Amino acid sequence: MENFYKWDKEFSKQNLYEFNHSENGLLWLKVRAVCRTKQLQEFLEDNGLTLVSTKIADKNIELFEKLESMPDAMQRLDAYLNERNHEWYEVMNVDEEKLKEDLYRVKHYEWGGDQNNSLDRYLVGRYVKLISRYDELLARQNKIAENAWNYVQASWYNNWTSYLIESLFKRHRKVVSAVGEIKSVDFFLDGFPIDLKVTFFPNQFMAERLKAKLGNDELVWLRRESKKVGVITDKQQSKAQQMYVLSEKLKEKGEVGILNELNAMRKEVLLDAQKNPMELAKWLYMNQGEMRFGAENRLFLVLVDMADVSQSWKMKRAFSLIAPKVKSYLDSFNEDFLKEIDFEFKGKSYKSLADVMFVVKN
Numbered sequence: 001m002e003n004f005y006k007w008d009k010e011f012s013k014q015n016l017y018e019f020n021h022s023e024n025g026l027l028w029l030k031v032r033a034v035c036r037t038k039q040l041q042e043f044l045e046d047n048g049l050t051l052v053s054t055k056i057a058d059k060n061i062e063l064f065e066k067l068e069s070m071p072d073a074m075q076r077l078d079a080y081l082n083e084r085n086h087e088w089y090e091v092m093n094v095d096e097e098k099l100k101e102d103l104y105r106v107k108h109y110e111w112g113g114d115q116n117n118s119l120d121r122y123l124v125g126r127y128v129k130l131i132s133r134y135d136e137l138l139a140r141q142n143k144i145a146e147n148a149w150n151y152v153q154a155s156w157y158n159n160w161t162s163y164l165i166e167s168l169f170k171r172h173r174k175v176v177s178a179v180g181e182i183k184s185v186d187f188f189l190d191g192f193p194i195d196l197k198v199t200f201f202p203n204q205f206m207a208e209r210l211k212a213k214l215g216n217d218e219l220v221w222l223r224r225e226s227k228k229v230g231v232i233t234d235k236q237q238s239k240a241q242q243m244y245v246l247s248e249k250l251k252e253k254g255e256v257g258i259l260n261e262l263n264a265m266r267k268e269v270l271l272d273a274q275k276n277p278m279e280l281a282k283w284l285y286m287n288q289g290e291m292r293f294g295a296e297n298r299l300f301l302v303l304v305d306m307a308d309v310s311q312s313w314k315m316k317r318a319f320s321l322i323a324p325k326v327k328s329y330l331d332s333f334n335e336d337f338l339k340e341i342d343f344e345f346k347g348k349s350y351k352s353l354a355d356v357m358f359v360v361k362n
Contacts, residue, residue, distance in 0.1 A: 004028065004064050014295040016184060017351040019193055024068070029185060029193050030077040031064045033178045043080050078176050085170055085177035096167075099160055100319060109313040112151025119151045161316035165198055165301065168319075168326040174333060184296035189330075192338060192353065195296045197284070200312045201270065201304040205283050209269040218262070222246050225258045267306060270360070277356035278339050285343045285352065295350035297338065301326075305361045315361060325359050 007028035010018045019025035034043045037056055040063070044051065049066065053059045067073035112119055127144060131137045169187060170177040176188040185193040207218060214221040219239050226232065226246050231253060233245045250258055273280045281300060288294070301322075303315035315321070329337075338353040 001061060001065065003068065004061050011184075014184075014293075014350065016193065016296040017353070020297065020353055023074070026188070026191060026193070027067060027073060027077075028064060029178075029182060030074070030081065030176075030188070031060060031067065032182050033081060033185070034063075034077065035060045039084070039179070042084070043077075046080060047076050081176050081179055084179045088177075088179060089167070094163070096164065100164065100317065103157065103161060103317040106153060106157050109154055109157065110150045111154050112147035112149070119148060122151075123147065157313075157316070162198060164319065165316070165322060165326075166196060168323055169196060169330065172327070172330045174330055184294050189299075190333060190335065192335065193297055195294065195298050196301065197298050198301045198303065198316065199284070200315070201273075201302055201309065202284065202287070203309075204287065205273075205280065206266065206269055206309070209272065210265055213265050213268065219243060222258070222262060225261075226250060226255075229253065229255045229258070231255065263306075266309070270304060270306060273302075273356075274358050274360075277358075278341060278354070281339075281354040281356050282341050282343050285341060285350070285354070286345060288345075290346070293345060295345075295352050297353040300354065300356045302356060302358050304358070307361065315359060318359070318361065321361065322359050325357060329357055 003024055007019070007025055010016070010025070011028075011032075019029060034040055035056070040056070040059060043049075044063075049063070051059050051062045051066075053062045067077070070076070112122065123144065126147075127137060127140060131140070166186060169175050169189075174190055178185045178187055178193075182193075184195050186196045187194055210218050216224070219242055222243065223233070223235075223246065226249070229250070231246060231249045233242045233249070235242070237245070247259060250256065280302070281298070284300060285295070285298070303312055303318075303322075305312045305315055337355045339355065341352050341354050343350055343352075
């Protein structure tokens with residue numbers, strides 16, 4: 001029981017680095033992957049095992065201690081997890097080829113509100129608590145419906161693109177899926193517990209690195225260079241709108257050299273990140289949202305459309321680009337791919353293993 005509580009404590013403290021290179025720690029994680037009532041019963045039946053405990057929490061402890069003494073425990077767990085992973089795809093009964101085609105029917109990617117709040121919080125904050133007159137609320141009916149639809153569509157797109165991308169990993173021979181949906185672990189890659197993070201090239205990271213190269217904020221630089229050729233914009237507009245207006249006016253005047261220079265700088269930032277991926281990985285750990293904080297091993301799959309960064313959301317359905325990259329990465333994977341990262345978050349120090357994969361459309 002001592003080992004069980006040791007690993008339970010490390011997991012609770014977000015000290016997942018300790019699980020690396022530890023067979024006992026890996027065993028604890030995989031037992032956790034079968035800890036739900038139905039899965040636990042299936043695993044016991046498949047392996048001819050019985051437990052005397054009656055409470056699910058006690059059963060997990062008992063199973064872990066029983067498996068500790070079995071030399072083939074890891075093989076038994078892997079066999080179960082692999083089998084159930086394949087069964088899961090059958091149960092889902094998803095027509096993946098049809099799904100891939102349907103994803104192209106999404107023509108715009110807008111959140112109903114913002115990505116940080118649930119839809120109900122956004123609607124309550126924007127409409128319920130601010131509008132006291134029913135006629136005014138009724139007048140916003142179409143806008144409310146539009147917000148709800150945008151939220152559902154963007155969430156649907158994210159859910160199913162993530163499903164398909166994760167499937168590329170989980171069906172590979174080197175990968176064992178954590179079918180029990182362990183918090184902080186999507187799958188085990190050659191024995192390493194991994195949390196897959198599919199993300200776009202972060203705007204804030206780009207802005208910070210561009211500022212260092214340009215000597216100014218991107219918008220300040222663009223306004224200054226545009227003014228030199230007689231192009232100005234309303235500073236009261238949002239940053240996105242100013243960037244758009246200046247870009248369009250520069251194109252109209254044939255002053256694309258300024259835009260080309262800016263795009264060249266953006267590509268430099270991306271190339272620098274590809275040459276020094278751990279710098280980006282550390283930044284991503286340190287700048288994650290507090291509500292979803294994690295210090296687990298992470299494999300970041302970074303998607304970016306360099307022709308138009310604002311359209312990078314479309315890269316999540318670009319499986320003709322993603323699939324070969326994933327296969328090549330997994331085929332050649334070895335433990336040296338994962339690099340050690342030390343970082344701080346809210347005043348606490350953490351250590352993790354991570355790697356970064358880039359899928360770039362030029």
